[in-house]
Amino acid sequence: MKLTQLLILTSFIYLFTTTPLIGQDYFLKDKTPFDDKIPSPEEFLGYPIGEQHTRHDQIVAYFAKLAELSERASIESYGKTHENRKLIILTVSTPENVKGLSRLKEQHLKYTNPSITPSNYNELPIFVQLGYNVHGNEPSSSEAAMLTAYALVASNSPEIKTYLENAIVFIDPTINPDGRDRHTQWANQFKGNPLVSDNYDAEHNEGWPRGRTNHYWFDLNRDWLLGIHPESRGKLTWYHEWYPNVVTDFHEMGTNSTYFFEPMKPIGSQDPIMPKENYEDLNNLFAPYFSNALNNIGSFYFTKEAFDGTYPGYGSSYPDLQGALALLFEQASSRGHLQDTDYGTISFPFTIRNQYVSSIATIKAAVENKETLRKYQQNFFKSAVTNVAKNTIAGYEFGDAYDQNRNKAFIDKLLLHKIKVYKKGDRYVVPVKQPQKRMVQTIFETYNKYRDSVFYDASAWSVANFYNMKYKGLKSLSLEEEVTSTAGVVDITKVSKSDYAYIMDWDDYNAPAALYYMQSKGLLVASGFKPFSIKTSAGNKGFNYGSVLIPVSKQKKTSDEVFAIVKDAQEKFNVPVFSTNTGFSTSGIDLGSGNFRKLDTPKALLLIGDGVNSYEAGEVWHLLDTRVHMPITKLRMSMFNRAPLKEYNTLVMVSGGYQQLDSLQQKKIKEWVSHGNTLVTIANASKWVIDKKVVKEKLIKKEKDTVKNKTVKRLPYVDARENIGRERVGGAIFEVDLDITHPLGFGYRDASLPVYKNNEVFMAPSKNPYATVAKYTEDPHIDGFVSTDNYENYLRPSASLLVSAIGSGRVILFADNPNFRGSWYGTNRLFLNALFLGKHIYVPKVRE
Template identity: 30%
Template sequence: MLPAFFAEAKKTRLTDNPLYGVATISPEEFLGYPLGERLLRHDQINYYLQQIAQQNPRVSLEDTGVSHEARKQLTAVITSVENQAKLDDILAQRQQVKYGAQQDGPLIIWLAYSIHGDEISGAHSAIKLSHMLATSEEKWVTNLLNNAVVLITPSQNPDGLDRFSTWANGYAGKVAVSDPNHKEHKQGWPSGRSNHYLADLNRDWLFLRHPESQGRVALFHRWQPHYVGDFHEMGHNHSYFFQPGVPDRTHPLTPAANQKLTAKLAAYHQAELDTKKQAYFSRQLFDDFFYGKGSTYPDINGAIGVLFEQASARGQQQASVNGLVTMQEAIDNQYATSISSLKGALALRSELEQYQAEFFEDKHQKAMKKKPRQAGLLMSTSKDSGRIKVLTQLLAQHQIEYYYLTNPLSQGEIDFAVNSSIFIPNNQAQSALLTAMFDDRTEFVDPTFYDISTWNLQHAFDLTLRRNVKLELSVLNQTAPKFTVNQWDDKAVALLINWQQSQAVLLLQQLLEQGVLVKFAAKPFSIKQQNKNTDFAAGSLQIPLKQDKFSASDINKLVAKLAQKLQVDVVATNTSSASAGIDLGSPDFKVIKPIRPLLISGKGTSISEVGQLWYYLDNTLGVATTMVDINQLPSINLSDYSHVLFADGRYQTLDERFARKLGQFASEGGVIIAQKGALNWLSRANLLKTNLRSDRFYKQLFDAEGLTFDKKSKFRAKQAIGGAILELKLDTSHPINFGLPSDRLPILKNKVLGFSQVTGDFSVAAKYASQPLLSGYLAQEYQSSFSNSAAIIVESHNKGAVVALADNLLFRNIWLGSEKVYANALYFIPALH
C-alpha cells in the first residue's frame, strides 16, 4: 500500500499549473505513426485540432466556414489559460485597434500554412507546433502564451490539400522513390495547388471570390494580428526563403517601417536555420508587391506579413541539385521558422505594437457626423445595381466604409443614380487599403513582378469614378436603397429588360431552364409609356406574354418572383409598337436558345483559367456545364452541345481529325469560344482565319544591343507582361458587346499575344485603344504595337462562329466589367449565325 501521505497527495493538486494532470495527445499518438510518414488529409488535421482543444485548456478553436466542398476550416487559438478565459474581452479590444485604441492587450501572432494544397509540409509543422505550444513548460513558451495569442491555421486550402495528399499517398511505395519522374511527384490535372474551382487562393485575399478566402479575411479583421507568417513550398531545386525579399519590388504604399521590422525579424529566422545548418536566401526572387497574397495583405492592413518558402519534396522525398529533399526535413524547417517567428515577434513586441498604432493613426475619424462634408470616391456602375452590390459586399468584407446616395447626383456630365452608385470617404480606418484597391500607377522602380502589376478595382468593375468629391452627409445613407419590382397590368403584351443589368443574365438563364420564350433585340428601340419614351439598347430582352406553354399570368408571376430575388428592373409594355427603332414583332428580335456548354479541361489547358470559366458558368450563371478531359474529346459527340470553350493552353495533343470535327460543329451552328494560347491551336487547325502575333513577333521589338549579362533578368522582365490593365475600344453595334455601358472596356492583359491588323471583313469587335495603358506596367514597345490592333474577333463559320479573345476577360472572376462578353457569346451569337 502507498503511505497515507502519497494517497492524500493524489487527491489534492499540489501545483497551480493548469496543465497539471492534463494528457494532450501527440500527433504520433493520434496518427499511430510518425508525423509525415504519410501525408495528412484535411479531416485528420481538423480532428486532431478538435482533440487537443477538448483536452487542453490552452487551446480553443475558431471556425471560419467551409470550403466549396464543405470541408470545415479550423484555426487553433493557443494562449495561456488566463487569456483563454478572457478571449471575448481581448477580441473586443482588437476591434478598436483601427480606431486608435491603446495597445494594452496581448500580442496577436497568426501562423498560416499550406494555402497551396500541394505545399503540405506547412500543415504538418503546424500540427507539431500546436502540440508543443499546448504542452510545453519551457520558460519562453509560458512567457509567450502569457503575453500573446497564437493563431495556427494548418490548412488554408482544404479541397486542394486533400486532392494532393490522396494523389501522393496513392503513389507512395513502401520504399521511398526520390526520382523526380516518379508519379508520386508528378500530379495529375488539376494539381493540389488550387481549390475546387481551380483558383489559386493565394491570389484571392483582395478579391475574395471564394469562401476559403472570405473566412480567412474575416479571421484577420476579427483578430487584427500584429504578425502573420505565411508558409509555402517552392521548387525542389531551391533551398529555403524568407522575406524581406527584393527591396525594390516592395509596393510603394507599404510603409518603410514595415520592411525594417521584417528585416529585424529575419535575424531570428537566420539564427534558427543557421543552427540547423540549413541554407537559405532572403533578398532574391520573391517580392512584396501584390496585396492579394497572404504575406502582403497584412502589410496594407497594419500588420507585418512574412513569406516563407521551403524546397518541396512533393511527396516523401525527391532528388535535387542540392541533394535529397525529404518531407521530414521540410517539416523540420517549417517548424524551425515557426519557432523563430514566435520568438522574434515576442522580442519585438513593443515595436510591432507601435508600428500598428502608427499605421492607423489619423486614418480614421470617430464620428463622421462631426464633419458635414466629406471628401472621397464617388462611383457608379451605369445603372447596374448588381455590380454595385458585389462591390459593396467586397468592401464590407475588408471593413471599408461606404455610403449609398439618397438622391441622384450629377458631377459634370455624369449622372450618379441612387441604386447603382456609392460614396467611399477618404478619411477612414481602412484608407490605406482603399488607396491600394483603387491605385492606378503606371511607373515603377523595377518592372519585375512576381504576380500582376495592377488590380485597380475601378477597371475590374468598369466603374465611372470621380476622386476627391466632396459630399454633404445629408445626401448619404448607410442603408442600401430598397428594391421594388415594377407593377404591370393585364394589358401588358410583353416584358422588357435592360441587358446592362448584370443580374439580367441570371434571370434569363432561369427562364430558359423553365422553357419560357425569351428574345433579344439586335437593334435599339424605344417604347412610349405614359407619354414618355423609354430607350432600350440593343441586347435588351423581350419576354412575350403570349406563349404556347405558359399563360400570361404564369409568366408574370414567375418573372416578378425572379426579378425581386435578383433585383432586376423589368418594364411592361402595352403595345408592340415602338416609338423609335424596331417593333417588338420585328425579325430583329431573335429567339434565345437554351445553352449546353462543353468546357475543355485536362493536361495542356490552363488550370486557373479553366477554373475561372467553370466558376462563371456554374457558380455565377448556374448553367449545367460539362467538363471534358482533352484526351476524351475524340469520343465526344459535339452536336450534343451549343458551345465549346477553350481556356488558355497549348492543346498540342489535339490532332487534325478533331480539328475537322470541331469545324463541322461550327458549320452546323455551334459556337467556339477561345482565348489566349488556345488561339494558336485554332490558327494551326485553320479554324481561325485571322493571323496571330505571338511572343516571337513582339519580342523582336526589344533591342538588347549593348546590354551586359547582369542586365539579362531585367531585360526579360521588361519583355514580360506581368498583368497590366489596357483599354479596349468597342464596336458597340456588335452583338458581342451588347449590354456594355460605353464604347470603352478595361481588361487585364497578362499574355504576349495579339492579332495582325484586320480590315474589311466585319470580324473585329474590339481594338486596343490608341494609348492602351490604363494602369500597371507595360513596356513602351508593347504599348505602341498593341495600339489600335484587334483584341476581340468574331468570325462566322457557316451557321456557327468562332469568338476569339486575345485576353482572359474573366480574370480571377473579379473582372465583372467584362463578364458580359461571355454572356453575349453564349446567348446572342448563336442566334445571329
C-alpha cells in the same frame, strides 16, 4: 576545395539525404517536458509526422481534441469550402488569456482606432496569426501546424510558457482544404514501400488540375484582395474582427531550392502605399530570428533575391495593409515523401521541420518585440487619417445608373475590406481619409511608373477597373448616409402580370442568370438587336441593345404559368423586368420586329485536362456555376473523340497547347463550327486557332532578325533575367473601344471598357470592317507595367476581340481574359454574350 567548404557541403548533403522518420523527437526534443494527458500528433494519428500526408479532416479532429483536453486552447470555425470542408482556427494562450479573450480583444482593437491613443504596449499579449497551406500541394506547413499546436498546448518548457503569457496565437492549419485533400490523396496513393525518390515517379507528378488550387481551380493566395471564394471571405471576415499584429504565409517552391524568408526583393512600385517601416525595418528586425533558428538545425536559406509583395492580395501582403507584419516562407518541396535533388534526397519530414522551426521563431520574435509591433499598428491607422496631403483627392464618386447589381457587387467588395462608403443621391462616395485609406488607394489608384520591371505576379489591381466602375476623384466631400450593407443597393419595381409580354433589361449584370433560369423553365425568349422605347407598367421606358422579350402568347404555357416563372426569375436575381400590354413602340423597333431574334438555350462544352490552363478553365466553370447557375460540360481532352459535338451549340477553349488535337480533330472542330455553332477562344487558345488556320485572322508577331552578321549589343549576363522578363506582360489593364451595337457589346452603354491582359497574344484587326468588336484605343494604358516595345509595336495596333466566320458558324476570339480570377465583372458580359447570343453573331461578307 578548402576544408571548411568541404565540411559545409558534406553537412548540406547529409541534411538532405537523411530520412528522419524517428518520431516527434526529431521536431520537438527541445520543448520537453510535455503534458502526458495531451496526445502528440503521432499518438493521435497513429503514425509519425512526415510518414504520410495527413487529410484535412484528421487535422481538424486533432485540433478539436486539443481544445477539448486543454484550457490553453479553443477552436472556432470561420466558414466552409466549396466542397463543404470546415475552415477552422485554433486559439492558444494561457488558460487565463483564453478565458479573458473578449476583454483582451477589446483592448487590442484600440490600437486600430485612430481616434484614441492607448499606451500599454507591453502589458497586452501580442496577437499572432499562423496561416498554413493556402496552396494545397504545398503540404509541409499543415503538418508543421500540428506540431506547433502541440508544442504550444502540451509543452511545459519555460520558453513555451513565456510565449503563451505574452501572445495570443491563432493557428489556421489549412487555408485551402479542398486542394490539400486532392494532393494528399495523390501523394498517399502513389507512395511506395520502400519510398521511391525518382523525380519521374507518379508520386511526384500530380495529374491535372493538381492540388495547388481550390475546388474551382483558383489560386487562393491571390484572392485576399478579390474576396471571391468562401475560404477568402471567411478569412477576411475573421481578419477584420481581430487585426493580428503578425501574420505568416507558409509555402513551398522548387525541389532544388533551399528555404526562403523575408526580406523579399525590393518592392516594385516607385510610390508604394505600404509604409517603408514595414518592408524594411520590421522585416530586418525579424530576419535574425529565422536565421538563428535555421542555423541551429543546419538548414540553408536565402533572402532578398526573390518574390515581391507588390500585389496587395497575397497572404504575405494583404495584412501589411492592415497594420500587421506579414511574413512569407518558402520551403523546397519534397513533392511527395522523398525526392531526388541536386544535393541528394529531400524528405517530407525535413521540409516540415523547417516550417515548424520558423513558426516557433515567429512567435518568439513577436513576443520579444511587442512594443514595436503595437506602436507600428497604432501609427499605421493614425497615419491613414492624419497624413493626407493638401490639394489631392479627398474621395471617389462612383455608380452605374443602368446596372444596380454590378454596383452592389462592387460595394460588397468595399465593405468586405471595411472601407467606408456613403450614399450621394443615386451615386456613392468613398472618402480617402479613413482607417482603410490604403485599401481605398488600392481599389481606385492606377500607376504607370515602377522601380522594377519584373513582377512576381500582376502589376495592376485597381479593383474599380475590374468592375468597369466609372469613377471620378473629388477635391471636397459632403458625406451623407453611410452604407453599411448591400441590402438596399438594388431597388427594382416588382413586375406586374401581363397577358401580352414582358421585357427584361440586358444592362444588368444578373440578366444572363435570369435569362437562363427562364429558358430552363421552358420559356421562349428573344433578344432585341436594336434599341426601342415602349409603354410599360412603369411608364414609358427605353430599352438598350439586347433587351430580352418574353412574349406571352407564343409560349406553350398559360399566362399565369409564364408570370410565375418571370416573377421567380426577378426575385431570384433582382433584375429589372417590366410588363407591357402593347407591341407598339413609342420609338425604335416594335415587339413584332424581325430585329427580335429567338434565343436558343446554351448547351456548352469546356475542354479541360492536360495542356489546358486550369486557372482559366476554372474561371469559366466558376462564373457559370456561381453567378449564372448554368451547367457546362467539362470535357477531358482524352474524351474529345468520343464526344458527340452535334449535341452542343457552344465550345469554349481557354489557354492551352492542345497538342492532343491532331489535324483530324482540328478539322472536326472546324466542320462543327461551320454548321452554325459557336467556338469561343480565350487568350492563347485564340492564338492556337489562328496558328492552326482554323480561322483566317492573323497575329501581330515580332519580326525575326534576318540580317546576317548584324552587331548585337553586348549586355551583362547578370541582367539577362530582368531584361527578358521585362518583355513579359505579367498583368496590366488597358482601355479598348467596344462596338456596343455588336451582339458581343450588348448591355454596355459606354464604348470605353477596361480589359485585363496577362499574355503576349496580339491579334491583328480583322480585314472585315465588321469583325473587330473591340480594339485597343490610341493611348490604352490604364494601370500596370508594360514594356515600351510591347506597348507601341504590338498592343496599341492590335485587337482585343474578334469574330471570324466559318460557314454559318463563328469563332469568337478573345485576346484577353474576360473572366480573370473571377473578378472581372466589367468584361464577364462579353463572354456571356458569346454564349447566349452566339447563334445570332455573324460577320457580314464584304468585298476584299
